[in-house]
Amino acid sequence: MAENSKIEWTNHTANLWWGCTKVHTGCDNCYALTFAKRVGNDVWGDDKPRRMIADVWKKLSQFQKEAEKKNEIHKVFVGSMMDIFEKPKSLVNHKGEPIKEDEAEFWNTGQLRDKFFNEVVPNSPNLTFLLLTKRPSNINKYVPESWKENPPANVMFGTSPVSQKTANDLIPQLAKVKGKRFISIEPQLEMIDLTVNAKETGTPLISSIDWIINGGESGHTKRPFDTDWGRKLRDDCIKHQVPFFFKQIDKIQAIPDDLIIREFPNNLNN
Numbered sequence: 001m002a003e004n005s006k007i008e009w010t011n012h013t014a015n016l017w018w019g020c021t022k023v024h025t026g027c028d029n030c031y032a033l034t035f036a037k038r039v040g041n042d043v044w045g046d047d048k049p050r051r052m053i054a055d056v057w058k059k060l061s062q063f064q065k066e067a068e069k070k071n072e073i074h075k076v077f078v079g080s081m082m083d084i085f086e087k088p089k090s091l092v093n094h095k096g097e098p099i100k101e102d103e104a105e106f107w108n109t110g111q112l113r114d115k116f117f118n119e120v121v122p123n124s125p126n127l128t129f130l131l132l133t134k135r136p137s138n139i140n141k142y143v144p145e146s147w148k149e150n151p152p153a154n155v156m157f158g159t160s161p162v163s164q165k166t167a168n169d170l171i172p173q174l175a176k177v178k179g180k181r182f183i184s185i186e187p188q189l190e191m192i193d194l195t196v197n198a199k200e201t202g203t204p205l206i207s208s209i210d211w212i213i214n215g216g217e218s219g220h221t222k223r224p225f226d227t228d229w230g231r232k233l234r235d236d237c238i239k240h241q242v243p244f245f246f247k248q249i250d251k252i253q254a255i256p257d258d259l260i261i262r263e264f265p266n267n268l269n270n
Contacts, residue, residue, distance in 0.1 A: 015079035016112040019043030019050035023134040026162035029221045032081045049090040067126035077130045085133040132158040136173040151179030158182040162189045172198045175208035187217030211265045215247035
């Protein structure tokens with residue numbers, strides 16, 4: 001849980017739980033996994049439980065009150081240590097003890113997700129929730145039925161391709177979700193062309209996207225990033241009038257002047 005996040009494209013981060021399972025090559029050097037291991041949380045992998053974050057509800061309420069007081073819209077990334085659309089997993093508490101079905105109100109991650117969707121989102125008009133997932137095919141499985149026809153104005157659904165293949169696979173899945181959509185191409189591992197047509201629709205991949213975040217990998221095991229990859233995405237965004245946010249090369253190298261672009265969709269300008 002982080003307030004005033006260091007992630008440049010959001011105001012806050014919120015995690016309903018900690019833990020995930022690797023999905024594609026973008027996960028190979030997962031910072032969240034590294035951090036979880038460092039603090040002793042064994043919550044990564046398909047057969048592992050997830051750790052419930054008990055104070056997240058209080059923090060989300062505080063974020064709403066703060067934004068309302070300032071008469072602003074604040075962005076909340078959900079979540080940096082989890083995937084909101086992962087299939088339900090069992091829970092452990094902060095001590096690593098299993099939370100049993102007959103002993104607690106919440107004993108799996110699906111219940112936490114439902115509470116967030118049904119109670120927090122509709123009561124947070126001054127927050128825009130950025131729901132980033134590597135599993136966009138699960139979004140329509142887990143959102144409330146009403147969202148499928150009338151998605152909340154304060155939610156953006158996102159996915160994170162890292163290569164041409166993952167873009168070809170994930171973006172059409174995201175396009176099936178009604179509502180505002182974004183992609184975080186981070187870490188980008190090769191040149192990606194978003195002007196190619198999706199097989200399902202015959203329209204360019206970029207045509208279903210409302211915002212693109214881009215950047216390279218950081219850390220000791222970072223993989224190389226070619227700034228021309230960023231320039232290609234920047235130019236495609238200009239052509240298709242999609243806001244473009246360039247985050248970083250690797251947090252060490254300076255960003256070239258022509259890539260110092262940090263645009264937001266109109267609804268996220270605060």
